[in-house]
Amino acid sequence: MTRTNREVVDWMHKLVHEGAEMKLDSREVRPGDIFCAIPGTKSDGRAFIRVAAARGAAGVIYEADGTPRGEHYPVASLAVSHLASRLGEIAALFYGDASQKMTGVAVTGTNGKTTSTFWLGQLLTKLGAPAAVIGTVGVFFNGRQIPAPHLTTPDAVTLESLYARLARDGAKAFAVEASSVGLxxxxxxxxxxxxxIFTNLSRDHLDYHHTMEAYADAKEILFRWPGLGAAVVNAEDxxxxxxxxxxxxxxxxxxxxxxxxxxxxxxxxxxxAHALDAFDCRSTGRGMAFTLKAEGETREVSLPAVGLFNVDNALEVIAAMLALGYPLDDVVRGVATLEPPPGRMQPVYSEGMPLGVVDFCHTPDALEKALESLLPGVHARGGKLWTVFGCGGDRDPGKRPIMGAIAARLSDHVIVTSDNPRSEDPESIVRQVAAGAEGAKNVRIVTDRREAIHEAILEAAPEDLVLVAGKGHESEQILKDGPHHFLDAEVVREALNERRTREL
Incomplete structure (x- = not known):
């Protein structure tokens, strides 16, 4: 007999008390929780049912397909067919369908997801709907970060648990990054x-999707989402x-x-149904300004962020707010007060020193847009543009020479260094990146990332700008022997302090 999702949840609710959670990892099970055992890419959760039972699980739901007939477990258990594909809806019912009680906005695209979700969170909160942000840099609500897995889009069970917690804490809205893999x-x-919202699509995650067509297919899932009230798409793509x-x-x-x-x-x-356009986009002392045409009206917009790509992000966010019914003037006023998320065009200042900028750009398109957006400011300073970057290991190797060529073309000085090499040899990765700039006299290799950042900051002129790209908000560098604490912004400040000490 095939049970409905509601019947599965009713069975679970009979076993648990208030405060119980659903868990996909047997190591996280606490007494009274429900363990969900499904086959994964690296291991099969059904192999850990007895571990979950020993940790005090009140019950287990497990994938029926492929489980031997007559299998018995030392805990209340329920076999559910096609559990993996149904788990999100089951978890939603278990946690009271919290996302339906809030205003939810999902953002998909290669670049711009984090900035767009952060800006949505800020605008929604300013305009009366306290909003959470869920994505690459973590989960944030009410000025604090909430512990969550380090994934752009958490698994369905974790996500539904987060929605329930956020709703209990007073959230009325949320903005979530919808990664292609997550979708x-x-x-x-x-x-x-x-x-x-769709921001853009360029080369990324091909180690997972293999082709750009498959990558696009995954993004498209969002635009046939059941119950979706509006779609915002970027005409620049x-x-x-x-x-x-x-x-x-x-x-x-x-x-x-x-x-x-x-x-x-x-x-x-x-x-x-609707269109928004930005005209006369121009750089200002504190970001960008443009003339907005929306719904037959015209407004002047001040955006405290650099780059045309951030104008695109702002337009999509404004459109989403209008689609949700917020007044245009209120939204435009709110845009003027927006702040960037951590590691996204994050400036690191020190008086009389080169300007450091930390950004997460880790794809060819993102690196190109970041460099192009910084050039007007570099020229205004009368300086040179330095780029310190690398490419991650165990990820799409095809983008490495492409990014090397982009950096060499748009920068005055390039230092190719290590990113997160993971299981790969960092020397091999940097050589592949530098190969894209073969013959360029402005490119050098300094494999140690801390040394590379220090070298750029110490050699740059006071009017120069040093972009440290690829890791952004990340607080660890992942090497073959595991993660080590490393935050680019910290290292830039460290290098600036060293330079000041030397100049005393």
């Missing part, structure tokens, strides 16, 4: 979203027309955004 693996199954068509085919209203009339052009091309 494809069903980690967001059970989540309710009012708005879905050609895939937006496809995702807009998908959303419309599922009865979801589409908002298009772009620069210099591209948003309106895409709206007409796909017969979308």
């Amino acid at each position: 494809e693996q069903g980690r967001l199954s059970g989540s309710h979203f009012r708005v879905g 050609p895939l937006s027309a496809r995702f807009a068509a998908t959303a419309q085919a599922h009865g979801i209203p589409v908002w298009t955004t772009g620069r210099e009339g591209k948003g309106e052009a895409l709206r007409k091309a796909v017969s979308a």
Whole structure:
């Protein structure tokens, strides 16, 4: 007999008391919890049912398919067919469907997810809906970070538990990064979203998806999401027309955004409901300014962030807020007060010293956009642009020479260094990166990341800018022997302090 999701949850609720959690990891089970045993890529959770029972699990639900007939466990247990694909909806019911009680916005795309979710969280909170942010740099609500797994998109069980906790703590809204892997693996199954945003798509995660088409297919899942109230797509990316068509085919209203009339052009091309455009985009002393045309109205917008890519992020966020029913003037005022997330174009200042900037850009497209966005400021300072970066190990090796070529083309000085080599030889990785800039006289290799950052800061002129790229907010460097504490912004400050000491 195949049980419905509701029947499975009713069975669990009969076993547990208030405060019980669902757990996918037997090591995290506490007395009274429910253990969910499903096959994974590296291990099969069913092999750990007895461990969970010994740790005091009140019950176990496990994948029925592939389990030997007559298998008995020393704990109340329930076999559930296709459990992995149903787990998100089961967890949502177990935790009271908390995401449905809040205003949810999901952001997908290669670059811009973290910035967009942070800005959404800030705007929603400013305009009366206390909002949480869930994504690459962690889970944040009410000015504090909440412990959660280090994944862009947590697993479905963890996510539903987070929603329930956030709702109990007073959250009325949330913005979540919807990674391609998370969408494809069903980690967001059970989540309710009012708005879905597409930022852009460029080369990343090909170690997982293998092809760009498969990568795009995974992103597209968001735009046929059950119950989605609106889709926001960025006309600067050609895939937006496809995702807009998908959303419309599922009865979801589409908002298009772009620069210099591209948003309106895409709206007409796909017969979308709404369009936003930024005209006369220009750098200012504290970021960007542009003229916004939205819904037949025009407003001047001040954005405290550099780069055209951040104008794109801001447009998508503004569109999402309008789709949620917030007044245009309130949103525009809020945009002027936005703050960047950790490790995203994060400046590290010291009077009379080179300007350090830390950014997470770790894909060819993101690195190119980051460098292009910094060049006007570098020229205004009358200085040179230094780039210190590397590429991660055990990840798509094809992007390494591409990023080396981009850095050499757009920087005055490049130091190729180690990122997170993981199980790979860091010397081999840096050579592959540098190969993309073969013959370039402005490129050198310094494999030790701390040494590379110090070298750039110590050699740069006071009017120069040093971009340290690739790791952003990350507080660890992952080597063959495991993770070690390493925060780029800390090391930049350390190097600036060393330089000041030397100059005394």
